[in-house]
Amino acid sequence: MTHVAFSLHLYTFLLLLFCVALLLARFSELLGFGGLDVPRVDNALSTANLAACTVYIYLASGPGYGASGKLRAAKAFLLALTVATIVLGYRFVLLLITLYTT
Amino acid sequence: MTDTVNWICPTCNVPVTTHFCANCGEEPLAPRDLTLRGLGEKLLHALTSIDARTMRSAWKLLRHPGELTLAWTRGVRKAYVAPFQLFLIANVLFFGVQWLTSENVFSSSLDSHLHHQDWSDLAQSLLARRLEATHTTLEQYQPTFDRAVVLNAKSLILLMTIPFALICRWHSLANAARS
Numbered sequence: 534m535t536h537v538a539f540s541l542h543l544y545t546f547l548l549l550l551f552c553v554a555l556l557l558a559r560f561s562e563l564l565g566f567g568g569l570d571v572p573r574v575d576n577a578l579s580t581a582n583l584a585a586c587t588v589y590i591y592l593a594s595g596p597g598y599g600a601s602g603k604l605r606a607a608k609a610f611l612l613a614l615t616v617a618t619i620v621l622g623y624r625f626v627l628l629l630i631t632l633y634t635t
Numbered sequence: 636m637t638d639t640v641n642w643i644c645p646t647c648n649v650p651v652t653t654h655f656c657a658n659c660g661e662e663p664l665a666p667r668d669l670t671l672r673g674l675g676e677k678l679l680h681a682l683t684s685i686d687a688r689t690m691r692s693a694w695k696l697l698r699h700p701g702e703l704t705l706a707w708t709r710g711v712r713k714a715y716v717a718p719f720q721l722f723l724i725a726n727v728l729f730f731g732v733q734w735l736t737s738e739n740v741f742s743s744s745l746d747s748h749l750h751h752q753d754w755s756d757l758a759q760s761l762l763a764r765r766l767e768a769t770h771t772t773l774e775q776y777q778p779t780f781d782r783a784v785v786l787n788a789k790s791l792i793l794l795m796t797i798p799f800a801l802i803c804r805w806h807s808l809a810n811a812a813r814s
Contacts, residue, residue: 540800593701
């Protein structure tokens with residue numbers, strides 16, 4: 534149950550993070566720097582999201598799993614990359630589901 | 636709040652001497668509740684008030700990552716919203732922001748799948764087989780896919796939490812085996 538709760542809380546955090554990222558992209562568009570369709574803005578926001586996700590996992594793994602030690606930051610980064618991969622995987626799964634249900 | 640009131644709980648049908656029924660939490664009906672003004676006040680309250688537990692949970696999640704999970708697994712239930720509920724609330728907010736900004740984070744259009752993703756070659760071959768099997772053209776199928784993928788992205792979002800929970804479990808088991 535701890536893992537499910539940890540995962541749900543992480544994805545709740547991610548959704549809130551995406552809300553901020555979307556609003557920042559919109560703001561950037563209004564300022565004339567371009568929105569998510571501009572690679573520079575998209576990459577900057579993706580990097581910021583990955584960094585925020587790493588920080589969240591690093592901090593949350595302490596109380597959540599009692600994580601400590603030198604490898605904690607590296608593990609947090611790897612888990613954040615896993616989250617990013619899951620997001621990409623979700624897009625691919627959506628392709629398959631939509632393709633075979635429509 | 637009055638502490639010494641006498642009323643019959645309409646739900647449990649038992650006499651109650653406190654402001655709330657000890658069995659079900661019901662409170663006595665006030666004459667004002669059945670007026671148009673009373674109904675209006677309730678409606679306004681429902682539309683404008685944000686549950687304190689939700690705010691407390693969101694604040695805890697953002698300000699002290701991991702402590703909300705720890706509190707939940709320790710059995711603290713009254714003070715915070717359940718993880719799944721909080722996830723759903725975040726979803727509503729996220730869909731609202733997506734709608735406001737006209738962006739879709741998780742759903743890619745068929746054109747994007749076919750030309751701009753790492754799996755575009757595979758997508759093209761899968762689509763070709765699908766179109767052949769259903770005797771449809773790309774032009775006919777594309778709008779149907781683009782509408783459905785947005786809906787699927789919203790309704791299946793919970794799927795993403797499952798692999799991460801499994802990875803956490805595997806990681807936790809691997810750590811336990813090492814120590």
